[in-house]
Amino acid sequence: MASKQKTKFAVLGLLTWKPMSGYDIKKMVDVGLSHFWNENYGQIYPTLEQLVRDGMATKKEKRITGQRQRFVYAITRKGQRAFSDWLSEPTDAPIVRNELQLKFFLSCKLPADQSVRLINEYRAQQQGMLDEYRQSENVLRQAIRDETYPDDLSRIFEIANSSDKSRAVHCNIFLLTLRHGIHAIEARLAWCDEVLENLSR
Amino acid sequence: MASKQKTKFAVLGLLTWKPMSGYDIKKMVDVGLSHFWNENYGQIYPTLEQLVRDGMATKKEKRITGQRQRFVYAITRKGQRAFSDWLSEPTDAPIVRNELQLKFFLSCKLPADQSVRLINEYRAQQQGMLDEYRQSENVLRQAIRDETYPDDLSRIFEIANSSDKSRAVHCNIFLLTLRHGIHAIEARLAWCDEVLENLSR
DNA sequence: CCAGTATATATCAAACTGATATATCATGCA
DNA sequence: TGCATGATATATCAGTTTGATATATACTGG
Numbered sequence: 393m394a395s396k397q398k399t400k401f402a403v404l405g406l407l408t409w410k411p412m413s414g415y416d417i418k419k420m421v422d423v424g425l426s427h428f429w430n431e432n433y434g435q436i437y438p439t440l441e442q443l444v445r446d447g448m449a450t451k452k453e454k455r456i457t458g459q460r461q462r463f464v465y466a467i468t469r470k471g472q473r474a475f476s477d478w479l480s481e482p483t484d485a486p487i488v489r490n491e492l493q494l495k496f497f498l499s500c501k502l503p504a505d506q507s508v509r510l511i512n513e514y515r516a517q518q519q520g521m522l523d524e525y526r527q528s529e530n531v532l533r534q535a536i537r538d539e540t541y542p543d544d545l546s547r548i549f550e551i552a553n554s555s556d557k558s559r560a561v562h563c564n565i566f567l568l569t570l571r572h573g574i575h576a577i578e579a580r581l582a583w584c585d586e587v588l589e590n591l592s593r
Numbered sequence: 594m595a596s597k598q599k600t601k602f603a604v605l606g607l608l609t610w611k612p613m614s615g616y617d618i619k620k621m622v623d624v625g626l627s628h629f630w631n632e633n634y635g636q637i638y639p640t641l642e643q644l645v646r647d648g649m650a651t652k653k654e655k656r657i658t659g660q661r662q663r664f665v666y667a668i669t670r671k672g673q674r675a676f677s678d679w680l681s682e683p684t685d686a687p688i689v690r691n692e693l694q695l696k697f698f699l700s701c702k703l704p705a706d707q708s709v710r711l712i713n714e715y716r717a718q719q720q721g722m723l724d725e726y727r728q729s730e731n732v733l734r735q736a737i738r739d740e741t742y743p744d745d746l747s748r749i750f751e752i753a754n755s756s757d758k759s760r761a762v763h764c765n766i767f768l769l770t771l772r773h774g775i776h777a778i779e780a781r782l783a784w785c786d787e788v789l790e791n792l793s794r
Numbered sequence: 795c796c797a798g799t800a801t802a803t804a805t806c807a808a809a810c811t812g813a814t815a816t817a818t819c820a821t822g823c824a
Numbered sequence: 825t826g827c828a829t830g831a832t833a834t835a836t837c838a839g840t841t842t843g844a845t846a847t848a849t850a851c852t853g854g
Contacts, residue, residue, distance in 0.1 A: 396809085396842095396843095397809085398692065398695070399809095399810090401695075402695060402699075405695070405696075405698075405699030406699065408699065408702065409699075409702065413832095413833070413834085414833080414834070414835090415832065415833050415834075416833095418833095419832095424698075425694075425695070425698060427689070428689055428690070428691040428694035428695065429690060429691070429694065429695050430688075430690075430811095432810080432811060432812065432813095433812090433834080433835070433836090434810070434811065434812075434813090434835090434836075434837080435809085435810065435811080437834070437835060437836085438835095438836095459818085459819070459832090460817080460818045460819060460832060460833055460834095461817090461818080461833070461834080462832090462833070462834090463833090463834075475699075478696075479696055479699075479700060479703075479707065479711075483692050483693045483696060483711070483714065483715070483718070484692045485718060485719075485722065486689060486690065486691040486692070486693070486694075486781075487631075487689070487690040487691075488628065488629055488687060488688070488689055488690075488777070489629070489630060489631075489687065489688040489689075490629040490630070490687040490688075490773075491599065491684050491685045491687070492684045492687070493626075493629035493630065493687075493770055493773060494599070494602075494603060494606070494626070494629065494630050495606075495679075495680055495684060496766075496769075496770065497606075497625075497626060497766055497770050498603075498606030498607065498609065498610075498676075498680075499680060500762055500763070500765070500766035501609065501610065501762065502680075506680065510680075510684070513684065514684070517684070517686060521686070561701055561702065562701070564701070564791075565697075565698055565701035568697075568788055568791065569694055569697065569698050571784060571787060571788075572691075572694055572781070572784045575780040575781070575783055575784045575787075576689070576777060576780050576781075578780065579776040579777050579779065579780035580687075580773070580776070580777075582776055583772060583773045583776045586772060586776075587769055587772075590765075590769065597811095597812095597840080598840085600840095600841090614801095614802070614803085615802080615803070615804090616801065616802045616803075617802095619802095620801095631842095633841080633842060633843065633844095634803080634804075634805090634843090635804090635805075635806080635841075635842065635843075635844090636840085636841065636842080638803070638804060638805085639804095639805095659850075660801090660849085660850070661801055661802055661803095661848080661849050661850060662802075662803080662848090662849080663801090663802070663803090664802090664803075
């Protein structure tokens, strides 16, 4: 198999922001990238080891007194080059796995109320996600406008960086990618309405 | 591990339409479900065997003279029940892996023209897909309106079913799920414009 | 009659997933 | 003070999934 190893570049990319531990990386992905990406420990830790072996990252134990053992990884020049090369390579089209679409598609021979039920559940699920995203959006917009970084965000930025200027940049990129997620959900909701109308005819 | 085995239900669901071979199933997924699902032979053939072992499908060799060996699988009562049960179970939220979003996110510290280049490429890629989808949409809409099924579609429906009434139902479900894909792409294009505007400020 | 393509089944190493095991430190509260 | 709960942190692994490839037959046009 040709292998894609996107994880490698995701990790490398995050390390260009600042040195991190495997745990930090996981949290970063879960908090900030979850609507378009995911990684898991089973992938992160071996990748980190591999990066060290390939000379793309260095591993250092950071034991702050009275704190748990931490291994912090930093990107090397070679790693930066590999990351940069990857950015210029052709980008795969988005990959989607939508279980609802599958169920809906496969139910077309069944009574219509079955399909309506599926759509209504999907609608509710997506609306719930939209509410959450909108809340995050408001927090981010306010932070950017006021140049203040409330507790909700401090956690993320503690990891991501320190300086106020970096915070602004980070807030902005979080907001921009979140907007992608919001657009995607709104599209799904619009589709639900369209289908519901089609089914009621 | 708890195992998901969605493939099992995807296969079962397609077999509720009509008996098919592994090859048929793969083609069906590639042609009609590709914008929200994918399966591969490495998953389909073992799943088919497993379904037979579990008494959820039957395997029959259909050797039409002068044609290649074919194993056609049909769903059993037990299989139908399993499929029906799955439909009622909670549905996973859509899973997305968007490499462009990842690159864009990770590039926020680099010069803005890098980001602009990424977005422009994404835009072009998505616009290309939209053109294809729109073309399929037109074919499907025309087929439904005129109750005629042109060559483009005959291939799909040869697999999917025979009667004209079933064709209409199939055309409709293909159209409805295709609409989901179109909404999704339009949302991505709208996001591109939004970001481009943000970056130029 | 031959090359290229479509049909069709099958397999496998490599990669990925999600859950779990282990351990340390912080916090509140009874 | 002790003790449950939760956050921090690293690590592993069985079970799943992926994508590529091997094999073979039939069809199609030049």
